[in-house]
Amino acid sequence: MKSPAVTCHAFRRYADALLDAELDPGTQIELERHLAGCGSCQELLALERAVKREVKRSVSETKAPIALRSRIESALLQNAISARSAPPSTALFRVHVLPARYAIPATIASLAAAALLSVMWLNQGKASDAAEEQASTVPMFEDIVRLHSGSLPPDVTSGHGAAVTSYFRGKVDFPVRPAVLGDDAHLTGARLSHVRDHNAAALFYDVGGRRVTVVMFAQPRPQADRVFHGVYVERAFGRTIVHRRIGGYTVSARENEGVTYAFTGDTDEATLVRLTATAHLQ
Amino acid sequence: MGLFGRNRQSQPPREQDELVKSSLQHLDALYATALRLTRSPADAEDLVQDTFVKVQRFHEHFEPGTNLKAWLFKILTNTFINKYRRQTRERNVFDGIDQEPIGEGVMSADSLRGLTEPDATALRPIVAREIQAALDALPDEYRAIILLADVEELSYKEIAEVLGCPIGTVMSRLHRARKLVQKQLVEHARALGLVAAGHAEEPVDIDVYRRRRKELA
16 A cells, blocks of 8 residues: 555455455555554454454354264265265266465466467567566466366256256356267366456366366456467367466366356366367357 | 376275364364354254265365365355355345445444453453344355354455455455444444443443343343
């Protein structure tokens, strides 16, 4: 924050983030400076802290009912039995999930250095714009990789496109019709998420035993070109695909009727690009 | 160099059992949070059970060495949110709430002090109860976000992952949620005589409080 003295109004807007230690050091110092000389803001922060402490305390005091543990154990046993008798689909492969720090480069600079060796710019902009364009593109691809390598289970687990379509109805601003990825691929589930500030649908597939994630999101038209700077552009199987490497992954993308389909997965790059190009989009 | 997934046999059952066993150590905390989220002991038990079934089923998603408790809480809250979402057909139902003005009114230092440093120790549980009541009165998703931030102390980035929304939305929603709690807290506390607006020197009378609470009940 470069403005002069922080006002009470400004302080109050950021008090939460201060309490949660989510501010960058510069902003934090500015706020603490204001705090040092303002009684009413001190009281506000004290109130927020007291509420936070109380919420935490009350939860720590509650104990689970005695019977719950055994109830859960028998439910798990039941679940394990039915899972074993189910057809071998998702149960049979062990996924090597990459820790996020390998998938996402530590600095933009290191990524830029690697990427410049093998990148064809979509537009012939000035070199000084390159870093800016890089910076605007990279976070989007990071979001996509994070959806693939993240640790949360799917929101909905189903191999049926219709179930996934109906899950997303009303949650994203475009119809989610799962792409069909070929004969040895099947849908396993989906998650609601976001890519930058756009609502996104992450669809999970098993392709020949490997996980592939397709993230769907819609973007306003004028931004469409901007997003894809710093990527390979390829014509494959009669379609235009863009792709780039980020960390240990490749993300490839294709557009269809205003919706971007971004593919990433635990397969080699050639397979991923082929999947992207040949996927049947509805 | 290539960091691609490898196709291996499924984990031996022992690893899966180990994960479930470790997760069961957090049963109390999970139930407690589930209870705050659902406000119903029966629903809380169901939610916790659903969570453990997911833990077992998606055990491969957990990365050994990372924070197990945080992972469990993320699943718990995510399951709760999804269940709620599934029951709501309206689009962006929370944007409506997000847009209502809540105001940034200044509360006097005096009025707040009564809440943060209750004069008599007897008042402490009373204030605590008021805080819980304010929390319970929140819309589900607001209550969930406060629990994620205050109990589990997840980062905003992690909360965004659980809720499936951008970080900006997390910040504004958390801010609103806390503001709503504070507003209700201060208003209710004033009505109950817990804090005297503008007159910090007046001692707070427990009998007065008890009387007024009965009236309001």
